[in-house]
Amino acid sequence: DVVEAILPIALHLLRGQLGEAGRLILFDPNLQSNEAYASRIKSVSGVETPDANEFDKILAELNDELKSRSEGGESRSGIFVIVPSLHRIKKLRFEEDFSFSMDEEDVVKPATVFNDLICEGPSWGIHIITSLDSLNNVNRCLGRKAVGEFEKKVLFQMSATDSASLIDSGAAAGLGLSRAAFYDESTEVVEIFRPYAEVPLSWWERHSGR
Numbered sequence: 001d002v003v004e005a006i007l008p009i010a011l012h013l014l015r016g017q018l019g020e021a022g023r024l025i026l027f028d029p030n031l032q033s034n035e036a037y038a039s040r041i042k043s044v045s046g047v048e049t050p051d052a053n054e055f056d057k058i059l060a061e062l063n064d065e066l067k068s069r070s071e072g073g074e075s076r077s078g079i080f081v082i083v084p085s086l087h088r089i090k091k092l093r094f095e096e097d098f099s100f101s102m103d104e105e106d107v108v109k110p111a112t113v114f115n116d117l118i119c120e121g122p123s124w125g126i127h128i129i130t131s132l133d134s135l136n137n138v139n140r141c142l143g144r145k146a147v148g149e150f151e152k153k154v155l156f157q158m159s160a161t162d163s164a165s166l167i168d169s170g171a172a173a174g175l176g177l178s179r180a181a182f183y184d185e186s187t188e189v190v191e192i193f194r195p196y197a198e199v200p201l202s203w204w205e206r207h208s209g210r
Contacts, residue, residue, distance in 0.1 A: 002156070002180075002195050003084050003085070003131050004034065004037045004084070004198075005195065005197060005198040005199075006195055007026075007041075007082065007084060008037070008040035008041055008043070008044065008199070009199065010082075010129070011024060011026070011041065011044045011047055011082070012044050014080055015044055015045055015046070015047075018077070018078050018080075020045065020046060021077040022077050022078045022079070022080070023046075023048070023077065023078070023079040023080070024044070024046060024047045024048065024080050024082070025047075025048045025050070025058060025062075025079070025080070025081045025082065026041060026047055026048065026049050026082045026083075026084075027050065027055060027058075027081065027082070027083045027089065027092075028049070028082075028083070028084050028085075029051070029052045029088070029089065030085070030088070031049055036201065039201060040199070040201070052089075055089075055091065055092075055110060056091075056110050059110045059113045059114060059117075060108075060113070062079070062081065062113065062117060062121075062126065063108065063113045063116070063117075065079070065126065066116065066117060066120060066121055066124060066126055069124035069125065069126075070120070070123075070124055076125055077125070078125045078126075078127065079121075079125060079126045079127070080127050080128075080129060081117065081126070081127070081128050081129070082128075082129045082130070083128065083129070083130040083131075084130070084131050085131060085132070085133070086130045086131065086132050086137075086141050086142075087132050087133060087134075087137040087140070087141050091110045091111060092110060092111050092114045092141070093111055093140065093141045094111045094112070094114070094115045094141065094142055094143040094146065095111065096143065096144070114128075115142070115143045115145075115146050118142070118143075118146040118149050118150075119143075119145055119146055119149050122149070134158075134162075135158065135162040135165055135166065138166070151184070151185040151186060152182070152183070152184055152185070153166060153167060153182075153183045153185075154180055154181070154182050154183075155167065155171075155172040155175075155180065155181045155183065156172065156175060156180050156181075157172065157173075157175045157176060157177060158172045158173065159173060160172075160173035163181075166183075167181070167183040167185075167190065168188075169183075169190055171190045171192070175192070178194060178195075179192055179193065179194055179195075180192070180193055180194075180195050181193075
């Protein structure tokens with residue numbers, strides 16, 4: 001899986017940029033089903049890997065952190081929440097809710113918190129990195145506003161129509177199986193690249209903790 005090949009490297013680079021003060025949280029229910037992948041993730045210092053039963057608790061903590069940062073205006077260490085294959089986690093699938101309730105004891109849904117983190121978190125140092133397997137699942141899993149909040153995107157082979165829906169360009173239509181397109185909305189530049197191959201465990205053993 002190309003995401004499982006790229007993700008450990010991305011976490012390694014993020015840890016180097018953030019230092020030990022930054023917080024890296026990986027929501028991946030399938031982590032334990034791939035021993036080699038799990039070993040690569042564990043070799044990156046301080047990556048939190050809560051299991052599915054802990055998702056709600058962690059999201060509640062992040063919701064409180066977002067409120068605290070927005071109300072206090074304090075500059076704090078960065079938090080990155082990484083969710084590969086978001087379409088497989090139903091509780092994080094956002095649904096537009098136009099109903100209103102006067103019950104103050106209503107519990108905020110995990111999907112609503114996740115959507116708020118996407119839309120409001122970056123201004124306060126809380127960032128979301130996620131992957132989805134199709135445009136249909138992008139639209140199904142993310143709120144309409146949230147889809148537009150991802151300034152940087154990586155696209156793999158897809159139809160020209162789907163590519164244009166995501167980055168206003170059909171560039172991803174001609175990628176083939178061995179290339180990807182990186183899009184930065186701030187510059188409107190599309191850069192074609194070859195994704196990382198899976199790095200041998202021996203490399204991770206040499207670089208663990210660096």
